[in-house]
Amino acid sequence: MLVTAVAAERDAVVAGLGPTVTHRDLPAGTLTRVSAPPGAPFGYADVLVGGVGPAAAAASAGGALTAAALGGDPYGLVVSAGIGGGFAPGAPVGGVVVADAIVAADLGAETADGFVPVTGLGFGTVEHRPPAALVRDVAAAAGAAVGTVLTVSTVTGSAARAAELTDRHPRALAEAMEGFGVAEAAAAHGCPVLEIRAMSNAVGPRDRTAWRIPEALAALTSAVAGLAAVRWQGSAQASGRKNPS
Numbered sequence: 367m368l369v370t371a372v373a374a375e376r377d378a379v380v381a382g383l384g385p386t387v388t389h390r391d392l393p394a395g396t397l398t399r400v401s402a403p404p405g406a407p408f409g410y411a412d413v414l415v416g417g418v419g420p421a422a423a424a425a426s427a428g429g430a431l432t433a434a435a436l437g438g439d440p441y442g443l444v445v446s447a448g449i450g451g452g453f454a455p456g457a458p459v460g461g462v463v464v465a466d467a468i469v470a471a472d473l474g475a476e477t478a479d480g481f482v483p484v485t486g487l488g489f490g491t492v493e494h495r496p497p498a499a500l501v502r503d504v505a506a507a508a509g510a511a512v513g514t515v516l517t518v519s520t521v522t523g524s525a526a527r528a529a530e531l532t533d534r535h536p537r538a539l540a541e542a543m544e545g546f547g548v549a550e551a552a553a554a555h556g557c558p559v560l561e562i563r564a565m566s567n568a569v570g571p572r573d574r575t576a577w578r579i580p581e582a583l584a585a586l587t588s589a590v591a592g593l594a595a596v597r598w599q600g601s602a603q604a605s606g607r608k609n610p611s
């Protein structure tokens with residue numbers, strides 16, 4: 367299953383996968399089923415429009431994962447896919463990033479000594495690690511850079527905030543708003559997760575007019591075609607599942 371925030375991202379993802387089979391409304395999100403090409407090891411992928419932000423993403427992905435599991439056909443991989451902001455110079459506008467770490471960047475507490483992640487308060491987790499071999503293969507197929515993708519609830523809008531984030535996360539290449547939520551839902555189901563982001567804008571001072579959304583959506587389509595090549599044309603890992611994507 368691939369999870370996007372908005373319908374425009376869903377359309378870009380579907381364009382990289384193949385023909386649509388069905389649409390289905392779930393309590394949280396709309397699921398589009400895309401058929402795999404003949405000879406692929408798996409029959410289809412589902413693409414979920416789950417909403418903007420980590421909470422909406424977790425709720426919608428969790429619901430879809432549960433529905434699939436209760437239907438006897440659990441997902442074998444969940445992918446958070448969409449556009450994002452890139453940190454210069456590693457992730458230019460129009461480029462693609464595949465996450466090797468999906469990090470909740472603003473989940474914690476502000477203290478007199480600075481930001482403390484929620485793990486420093488004794489709770490939860492702030493990072494999920496996608497499978498390294500899959501990250502490598504998908505990044506190669508997608509022509510993507512590999513690095514940390516931050517999940518934020520507030521889009522960065524100043525140079526000071528961008529510098530604060532890169533100080534705390536020197537490996538960060540991109541930020542977006544859903545990856546950690548999707549990853550939390552996947553982890554709850556024991557399911558591996560990936561995050562693929564196509565850069566629509568630079569992280570920094572807010573300038574919505576500089577966002578290059580059509581270019582990013584086109585890059586997202588190409589990147590997802592690379593993912594499909596790995597999952598559908600590459601040697602399928604024998605997962606024993608009918609519905610691994």
Ligand SMILES: O=C(O)c1cccc(C(=O)CC[C@H]2O[C@@H](n3cnc4c(=O)[nH]cnc43)[C@H](O)[C@@H]2O)c1
Binds near residue numbers: 375418448449542
């Ligand atoms: O207006 C449109 O046509 C349009 C088409 C596709 C997507 C959008 C969005 O606004 C998606 C919001 C989505 O994008 C991610 N995002 C993009 N840039 C950043 C950023 O610099 N910082 C954080 N998130 C970013 C985010 O995941 C949002 O969900 C509009």
